[in-house]
Amino acid sequence: MIISGACSSAVSRWRKQYLAELGGQTPESGKALTSEQQTIQLLEKQLWRAQRDNEILKKATALFAVDNHQVI
Structure with a gap:
């Protein structure tokens, strides 16, 4: 089934991600919905x-501190 050019697997993936986000899970990769x-x-x-x-x-x-000790 195609909805606005999106295949059913994409819609299913988005739905799963959306429901997970509603449950408080932040996506590891990709943009949140x-x-x-x-x-x-x-x-x-x-x-x-x-x-x-x-x-x-x-x-x-730390580098500046080392340099200052060498100058003095």
Whole structure:
């Protein structure tokens, strides 16, 4: 059965994902269907970036600290 150009297996997959999201499961890969899960994905991405930035800043601070000790 084709609905708006989508095959039945795609519709079945979307339905399964949608019901899982309603149950609170965030998709491991791909874009979430529900606005709540999209917000969760966005916040997870922002958290990941903030953690990555913090690690970079820690490493840069350590390098500057080493350089300052050598100059003195």
